[in-house]
Amino acid sequence: MFNKRFIASILVLVLCCAPAAAAVYEGQRVRIVIGSTAVSGDSYMVADIVNRYLQKYLKCSSKVDPIGANEAFATIRTAAPDGMTFMIFHDMTYLGVLFGSYGPEYDLENMVIGPRVGQNPGSCFAAKKNAPYKDLKELAEWLKADSSRTVRLSVELGSVSNLGFVIYYVWLKDTYGENVANQMRFVLGGSTDTKLQQLWDNNADVIFGDYSSFLQYTADGVDEQLALKYVGIMDKVPGRDDLPVYGNMGITMDGKPAYFSKDFLIYLPKGTPDEVVKELDEAVAKMQADPQYQEDMAKMTYAGNTLPSKEAKEFIYAKRAAIKKVLSEAPNIEDLE
């Protein structure tokens, strides 16, 4: 009755008139949880910048919720997998499980890994300006010179600071012997201000924090009691070639120069559909190409290096495997109290 041309014309007409597949996020309200309660740390700052650009490119109304690691992990386990709730967080997402602070139920395999949105190379150790060593390498020599010397490093359990401690310990053990490595003492830190007070109270000798948080204390003119110096930074900070970077000082991880940046990824609840992740990938690709995004991240000393979800997943799994290997050679940090 109808010839083929007629049917084909009808089909073309229907396809042309059909509305384009609706965007998942457009006009929606989105909750972005982060694994920190502080609004002054890098987790909030990165999430805040990313949030503004996601609003622009996803055309959604989103909000950053700084609820802390416990709540954020619990939220990603229980939230509906519709993409309307997701987490932006750094390496602590898997480090907490590797260090045993969180159970296997919080493993990466129980989440959907979205794109990487940026990096922070500035994780570092700082000491008082008048400390008798200028960096972690000299600190090793200082410890080696007198076996009665100890150094107290303030870090948090199950976090990037714990990793910074462990990488240094393993390198110290391999290079200077176990006795020197065991002259390191672990002191439990907290937020940056808690660690600063530990240093000023003389309850710690070296504290872990973020490059930008310590920056003002390292400037000239700061009162002697408050003044700090960087003794070990885990990756290269653009424009600061003078800093003692782990890898540049010869500190290694798994036999290679140790460089570690915090990678901020989007994590979604298990079962989140592919089209949701695809839309996030597209938005993040637009962010990567947006010079203003790169400028905003650089202003805070972060890098706007993004990765699409597939590559981000491969990357973070590989990073986790490498760190797992290092941890297998390290003692339990609490035994070094």
Place this chain on the structure above:
Amino acid sequence: MLLNIGLALLGTAVGIIFGAIPGMTATMAVAVFLPMTYAFSLVPALYLLLGLYVGGISGGLIPAILINVPGTPSSVCTGFDGYPMARRGESERALKIGITASFFGGMISLIVLAFLTPPLAKMAIKFSAIEKFLIILFAMTVIAALSKGSMTKGVFAGFLGVLLSLVGELSMNNKMRMVPDFLKTELRSGFQLLPLLIGLFAIAQMFQEAEKGMQSNNLEEGVTVEGAKKFSFSDFKGQWVNVIRSSLLGTFMGILPGVGGSAASLIAYSQTKSFSKHPELMGKGAPEGLIASESSNNGLTGGALVPLLSLGIPGDATTAVLIGAFLLQGIQVGPLFIDQHPEIWNQILLALVTCNILMFIVMFFPIKLISQVVKVRSARMYPVILLMCIVGAYATRSGVMFDVWCLLLFGIVGFVMNKIGLPTAPFLIGFILGGDLEKYFIEAVKGNNYDLAVFFQRPIALVIWALIAIFLGYSIWDNMKGGTLEKMGVKD
């Protein structure tokens, strides 16, 4: 300038609303508005955020006085005398005394901030974990002051509160304490303060009312608002020493990072009781108790900015959020901030003056209307309060239903405690201070090779020990004297 004043007004008004809703705090208000400040430059953003801070701290006095539920943890002591005044029909007077005391507290702390920031910051660094532990211990002595006539029960309730504050994960080793397996996720960070606080006070009171048969309103029998004593500035006659002492104590507590507003008002309250000519009237509707609590918690606002702007470390939870505002604008706060940004420093002082004045205007003049709440029929009032409490509890951790169950649980706990004669205020104080007490104790002994003698070696520590001993001795003597008088048939 007009924009700045407009934003300060908005911030103050919204802050007051946040403070007045049980479960909502100044910290929450500042955190909610923080992302919006990105649209402004730093100075207007600071006017808005400081307005929220001052308003949020001040607004807590409204529910504390009118319904005996502290709107914020730092107004715990406000209800001790404010609520009995409201029950006597003096709600308007109590609110106006509280607002005026808040204003004076804010302004005195501002003067300290403006003129003494650098030397005070240097002094704050000298207060190590040892001194902070002792200050928290000192704040706990208020339990003795509140337990006159039943000290054993009061102290027991206080220790019970401390015990409860230790539930959850110990950050020293990430191990759980006193947490059943099935609540590992919900109780990882322990019981939350706000659901516990409003449960103990608001929900327990509702259960009690329900048991007795609901009263028509919150006024004492036979009392009318119309016949009650009115506010006059002469209420502050003889109270200036109290205002200045409490404001300075609040400011000082703010300067010490990690010692919160609750400790500030508790210490100010107990000191006022020690120096009072009529300590027996405190807790029964004495304006001096109300003045002490409110001037100290607003005194905290200026104090908490001292370490923030001169050391880069926040004095309390709200100023910790304020750091975010500076960072979002790319400005570091730290030891060089005042030298490098004198114009912002001056604007901060100006913003604080503006916000304190606006807080006074916004609260003082319409308070007549707000104070009429005591006349509202309880049957209409309680559902509204219950709803606000549930919303507040649910918002504590951005939407955790477990906190709503805790609210109801602690309502029952409070009801049972009242039934068996265990006072709830010491229990709450123990809970508020317990976590910090343990934290600073561990930090102090760990930093000194686990030697307990460190608590007796430093001069500041010895001074605080002396204060603790004098205050405890006085409380015990006062308690015994009260007991003897009671036996003799003499009432307060």
